[in-house]
Amino acid sequence: MRRIGTLGRVALVLALALPLGAGRLTAPPPAAASDNGLSIRPAMGWSSWSFVRRWPTEAKIKAQADALVSSGLKDKGYIHVNLDDFYQKCDANGFVVDSHGRWTVDETAFPSGIKALADYIHSKGLKFGFYVTPGIAKNAVTRNTPIEGTPYRARDIADTTRQEKNYNCKNMYYIDYGKPGSQEFVNSWARQFADWGVDYLKIDGVGSHDIPDVRAWDRALRATGRPITYALSNNLAIADAPTWRQLANSWRTQGDVECYCGPGPNGSGYPLTDWGHITSRFTSAANWQPYAGPGGWNDLDSLQIGNGDQVGLTSDQRRSHLTLWAMAASPLLLGTDLTALNATDKAMLTNERLIAVNQDGVAARRIVNAGAQQVWSKREANGDHIIALFNTGTSGNQTVSVTWAQAGLSGPAAITDLWSGRSGGTVSDSYSATLRPGETRLIRAAPRSGGTVRHEAENGTWTAGSTVDSNHGGFSGTGFVNTPNATGAYVEWSVESATARDAPVTLRYANGTADGRPMDLSVNGSVVVANRPFNGTGAWTTWADATLTVPLKAGTNTVRVTATTAGGAPNLDFLDRG
Known part of the structure; x- marks a missing residue:
């Protein structure tokens, strides 16, 4: 048997059997999701960037929060209100900073402060989201501000030879995470956000070179003790998808969905987007699909639905827009003006059948x-x-x-x-x-009840080190599962039954060796067929069926086949439940 790589898959304990698709073979199975316990389902809510753009104010954010409630969107699960960029105060050298080197808020636009705004949003039964980018401000380094609770100062941790990406005041230096005080600086910022009542943090301008920052913010957010959903942006590298998945709850898979083709400054105003910016998401969603799952989601960017045709999409295109986001299990974060919610669009956004497709925890x-x-x-x-x-x-x-x-x-x-x-x-x-x-x-x-249901092996869960291969023809679906040559290697499916019954299950397998590759078959943790031999089929391209009868309970059953010898399992194509 030819083994291709040692790509691991960590099964999520959610009894989800996933469908097949062409994108499966283009990327490895997902790394373990973030274990911060957040974003078990994709986030839903509203974000300020698309419509409010560079001019957020306390009054505007409150108005959108009020509209989220009065429109009924909150009752359908849209609960996040996220303040994006341009809330900060800048001078000629970049961000104005506080006594500990952290950005200050523009008090003209936010006279009551961020904590008061978060409290207002919380009073509506909603959650408050905030925004930051990697690095440390030039003004903090120039002033050499102390790092809260430490003997260190800004110059001790700044790499002034490199400037981080920032879309507003710019003038952000890299942080040297090899220097003492660097993690503590990020910790102090995260504590401030937690004290203000932040529930969702977007860190923007992230590239692969910022993985040390992404790790630092993950540690810092956890250390606050406050549950803060952690989102990364934007246009992240798919080569580092396992890292994004391990550390964060969502990650932007492309650049902005906005077209920046409106009549206002910097392309603001209507239209907010165009069809090309939506259709470009189809291929990226397919490529990134294997990395989505409970705890971490592929973020296709804001939903441009709410204000009718003026957003730049026809009603048909807006339905397709929402359908793709729902199928991809992307966060549903509206970018439109909820104070002027269009009736047609409200019906789209409150369609509980569409919301359920997004919230089922499965990326298509x-x-x-x-x-x-x-x-x-x-x-x-x-x-x-x-x-x-x-x-x-x-x-x-x-x-x-x-x-x-x-x-x-x-x-x-x-x-x-x-x-x-x-x-x-x-x-x-x-x-x-x-x-x-x-x-x-x-x-x-x-x-239909009584019909045969096929469970492709590549859509189940399997032991670490398994791969989905396609080098031997004759398989069903997009490939077959090739487990490690090891005792204990397994493939597992979630199998539904309408009633408690003894049901036939058929395993299709190939074994191109002269030796048997015995496996135990267990149902819900109990072995029901022990050491079934699964003898040689003559070639890896010759597939055979083994039909067994197993006891199923009503509802969801976990069916697993496990290799009992060091040779591992045969190649596994599918399990049919009769």
Whole structure:
């Protein structure tokens, strides 16, 4: 058996069996998610950048918070109110700093201060988000301000040979984390934010060279004792995706979704975006998909929905915009003016079926990518498949189709249109929709009771060191799981059953050796078939089926096969539940 790499996968204990997709083989399985206990589901709320842009004020932020409540969006889960950049005070040398070298707030725009603003937002039952960038301000170094609670000063930790990226006052030096006092400086800033009541922190201008800062802020936020959701921005490198996932709760996968094509200063005003800025997210969402999961999410940037066509998108395009964000399990952070919420857009944003797709904890994979025709699919914990069809073109209708085999579904399924809520009846093996330019169709495909449900091995969870390979043909889905040659190597699936029963399960496998590769099969932690031999199939391209009967309880069952010898498991293609 050819082994390709030693890419590890840490299974999240959420009993989620994920759907297949073409993007799976282009990136390794995710590293462990942040264990700060936050963002188990993608964040929902509002952020100031898109509409308020460079001119935030206390009054504007309060007005948006009020609108979040009065519109009913809060009751649907939109609870974050995030103040982005340009709240700070600047002079000719950059950020004006306090006595400990931290940015000061523009008291003209925020006369009551940040803590009072956070208290106001909390009084509405909402959460308050804030903003920072890596580094230490030039003014702190010039004044050589003391680092709170330490004998060290700003010049002790600043690398004045390099300037950090900053979009506002600029003049930010790198921090040398090899110097004593560096972590303590970040800690003091994080304590200040926690004291103010910050619940969500966006650190912007982050690149791979800022990983020491990202680590420092992770430590600092944890040390405050306050639960603060930690978000990174923007256009982060996918090569470092395991690091972002380990340290943060979300990370921006591209540059800004705003087009900066409005009539105001710096391209502000309407339109806020355009269709090209939305469609560019399809490929990045596909590439980043393997890294999303509970505790850490791929952030596609703000939702430009709320103010009708003037945002720069048609109603069809706005529905597609929300559908992609929901399927990708991206944070849903609105960037529009909620004080002028459009009725059509409010209906989109409060559609509980769409919100549920976003909040199911599963990021979809792209399974069809044919020009303007896109199909995405994911499998939820109850066994239902959520499938989105898109026409991303700007002219001409497209008939977009998907087969159940492409989606990892076997047998007939009951269809529900999730945008309208209408039933589509029972469909045997495929689904098609003729879509206008920019239009989407989002369906729930619920396997009909008694039908066979396929669980691709690459969509389960598996032992560290396993890989998803495609070098031996004849497999189903996008690949097969190749486990390490080791006792205890396993693949595990979450299997649904409507009733408690003895059910047939079929394992498809290949064993190109002359020796057996025995495995135990366990259900919900108990071995029900011990040391099943899984003998040689003659070649790695020759697949065989082993059908076994196992006891399933009503609801979700954990089915695992585990190698019992040092040879490891055979290559595993799928498990079918009858």
